[in-house]
Amino acid sequence: MKIFLYAFLSSVLLCCNSTSKSTGGEKTNLDYAETITAQDLKNHLYTYASDEMEGRMTGTPGQKKAAEYLRDFYKKEGIKAAKEDGDYFQNIPANFFAGRNNPKASENVVAYIKGSEKPDELIVISAHLDHVGVDADGNVFNGADDDGSGTVALLEMAQAFQQAVKDGNGPKRSILFLHVTGEEIGLFGSRYYVENPIFPLENTVCDLNIDMIGRIDPDKASNPEYLYLIGSNKLSQELQDVSTEVNDKYTNLELDYKYDDPNDPNRFYYRSDHYNFAKNNIPIIFYFNGVHADYHKITDTPDKIEYDLMAKRAKLIFLTAWELANREKRITADKA
Template identity: 80%
Template structure:
């Protein structure tokens, strides 16, 4: 009887201890999404859009410094490189940047999380790391919204996915966190990636591209709870449907398709890095807050970012990527 009682109490104590150890460990997609915080986004963005980066013009010292900042973030948070080791750079020779004066080499930055069940299938989440640099008088164009907002959102999403990996809840499909250079001068970084893919394009399920998600379109001042989506149904109705379902379930933004038309006079569908994936028949979503009075001006600074709204938008993209990475079947391409 004493032995039985001892065994019973021991198992009870062990059970209690086991429960205690698991308390507070994130388990759901929402738990991981909520690791993306206003504080973290703001902290990273003030550095990335700071004067030290000198406006991040392609091939300049400031742009290389920005790429190194992204790389160091991934190293510090133990988020693997797509190439292995501490090499996160896909180097692009100066000769690739056609039509520019004073061409200089540049680099894309690639971090990677390998899928647990379908590692050959790949979700690409992208943002451009460059901006327009400085004027002849040395005035810096910080590019806080364009595209520091997308850059730091991508970094924070990578950290959230890596936390899931640490907890044994990593994505079933692989995820490539792709920071591309040369967007402002002709989408060169994304073009170079699709011409020199690190992972086969045929295995690339979709591209979620983030370019300006930190501000409010002046036309939306009365309804700032929105995000423009472009391209979501151009190649895959299923991608569009998944995107809508995730938003309806978790985030409740007003998804606005005002610019979702190849014939839109603004031609936004052709003006960011998703387009190079779409040209290769890979389904895309371009996340965009629209242009504003500080677009490509020295006044696009970190103090003007709507950080609460940016965090909400980032969580939507993260949760969409989570669903695409973990659903049973790969989304289908049904349009060409």
Template identity: 65%
Template sequence: MKKLVLIASALFFLHTACAQMATASDINIATKYAKTIKASDLKKLLYVYASDDFEGRMTGEPGQKKAVNFLKDHYIKYQVPSAFGGDDYFQSIPKSYLRDKYNDSENVLAFIKGSEKPNEVLVISAHLDHIGISKNGEINNGADDDGSGTIAVLEIARAFQKAVHDGHRPKRSILFLHVTGEEIGLFGSRYYTDNPVFPLENTVTDLNIDMIGRVDPKHEGKPNYLYLIGSDRLSKELHDISEAVNKKYTKLDFDYTYNDKNDRNRFYYRSDHYNFAKNNIPVIFYFNGTHADYHRPSDTPDKINYAFYETRTRLIFYTAWELANRKDRVKLDGTDVKTD
């Protein structure tokens, strides 16, 4: 009996050690690819995307068309596949769906298929449009809003594809979703959820990135921070995972001020994650808060805090890595769950 106990004990400790080694290995792998997301690359891309050449990226206008082709070309360059196959990355949105006077537009969809649970899909989203040219002819470049989110999604996709290339394909599928028409009423994300490419019931979470490159007045001179909105509204488990990932990897100061249900700004309802939340899909909205350059021509790439931007983008990558690779999808158990 004593010998059996010793053998059982040895096996237990061996199992425990192997589990710890696997955990350490997973951390090392995630860290390796997170570190491929660099401030220098984010800056280089954002200076192009938020340049005058893109004419403020107004929905349906030539600058927005240039923006979607910029994204398509980079996904092809990074070898991140289209959600539709081939070189077709666009989900076309007809003029009839948009508000009056806007031209046809398009969302951009790139996709990495999961290795073990390919039918379960994690969405990482940002809006690709902005408010265009002012009446006085000034271009609203929208570097923070939402050039910062757009380029973050692109570089997160690039990091995941590098992992795939090295044999570390995520267990779940990931949809990198760039939506149009946010500034005129969340039309691109609404069109996607009305016409989903992947069933909404298989969509595990939406991580939505809308303005993550600047510092708002409340946090001037303080450590790196990020507002998180909605993380506990539909899934308390998602909130806990998000907190744990931050504690493990990035140690940002999470500010939940705008997650208050009495928030007068109503930011929870004002970005593209909301169209997923309406459909009982857990969400996190990442946001740096507003600033004096919000929706003005002065929202330019030279005002981005690139060190903060890099760490924030890496945080979202780490969170996506955890959600895409954990054993079970997050549970729908929050206070805002809609029931029949």
């Protein structure tokens, strides 16, 4: 009975805190979600995962170009840097990447929308900007799905939130758009952020981490309208409940939790940037489409992305972030 009552009250709060698509009056969460389009995602990704970026290996000129692309987008959209000095780069010295061969300095890209009512409370949406570079023969690993898909989805979400700000409907809580470097070589960028946080970790409500949302797992070919969610209730059942309610109300994707099985040999929960937040008892969701034949191969190219599906997945994440940013009470981690 207690569980039923909690779920009922959560559903009521969701209905009260969210709005349906407008019918000609004030814009709503769905209006802003609809600005996330397959075509815009495609336009970004064909640049971001192009040969020009040289596979985005941490610290290389190609990775620097990728970081500049992200910074320039935020500047153009009028979305401020997260750092007080106005620098969109959180610089990471080469010696932080100790243990790597010939480590090079790199940077996270950090952009920020300040909350209108609860600015000290922070929702983090993250994706890694790096990939694995170029092979000995000069073949570029474009990393369109891994993690070009998460990266450009984050740009589209930021643009949607910024439009809400322009319309006077900005989020009540602050949003940090966190593009981390060094994921492929050991989750270094996200570790650097949590060890050198721009905003206090105790004020961080959750991290929604996006790592590969543009393709279809061969095991899901018969039902491609799915998304794997990993870790959504490991630290906060409330977070998973909000996520489920948002999906049920708006997107109706199949949310698959198979990789939460503690006996799963892939151990994906420990393998992307959300994990550095989870280690600090910050609730997380890791959004993931699963692996495929092109994973970490030169064939992970933009032409193989399912853009309509990717847009729907991005809308789910945006709408979840919207709810978390605007509900009356912040979600909390379960007590140990």
